[in-house]
Amino acid sequence: MSLAELTDVVPGKRIIYIRKSVVTSALDYAKGNPSDEVVGVFRAYDEWPFQEFIPITNILEEKGGEYKVHPQEIMDAIKDTKIIKKDSNCDVMFFHTHPNWLAYPSMTDINEAAFQGYYSIYSIKYDEFNAFYFDGIMWKPRVLCVC
Ligand SMILES: [Zn+2]
Numbered sequence: 388m389s390l391a392e393l394t395d396v397v398p399g400k401r402i403i404y405i406r407k408s409v410v411t412s413a414l415d416y417a418k419g420n421p422s423d424e425v426v427g428v429f430r431a432y433d434e435w436p437f438q439e440f441i442p443i444t445n446i447l448e449e450k451g452g453e454y455k456v457h458p459q460e461i462m463d464a465i466k467d468t469k470i471i472k473k474d475s476n477c478d479v480m481f482f483h484t485h486p487n488w489l490a491y492p493s494m495t496d497i498n499e500a501a502f503q504g505y506y507s508i509y510s511i512k513y514d515e516f517n518a519f520y521f522d523g524i525m526w527k528p529r530v531l532c533v534c
Pocket of ligand 1: 465483485491492493496508
């Protein structure tokens with residue numbers, strides 16, 4: 388089976404390609420604020436891999452167990468993307484951290500997901516980084532391939 392076939396399964400590609408340098412940027416940013424939930428966006432341009440990490444401010448006063456994104460920063464980060472134009476959702480992967488919990492979606496994450504698309508969660512406590520595709524109903528685990 389070709390790479391194109393493996394990754395072009397609807398709904399939601401099974402394998403997500405991401406550059407090692409942007410994973411390092413995101414995890415360094417997370418580890419620099421280990422007691423806060425930090426937030427960001429991975430961007431791809433035309434094709435995978437994801438090749439840019441854009442940190443987004445968590446505007447909550449108490450950042451230890453939740454986040455709320457800075458509305459202007461998130462719009463600036465995704466305004467020219469396919470996810471906004473509703474063409475595709477492959478050029479954005481949302482990122483946030485769980486300081487003291489597993490790298491799986493919390494009830495808040497499930498209830499408040501704004502977009503159908505790719506999400507990633509890094510657990511500071513367990514040093515685990517997982518990705519998911521949210522199809523509007525279910526959160527489906529995805530393989531992150533760091534390249
Ligand atoms: Zn969460």
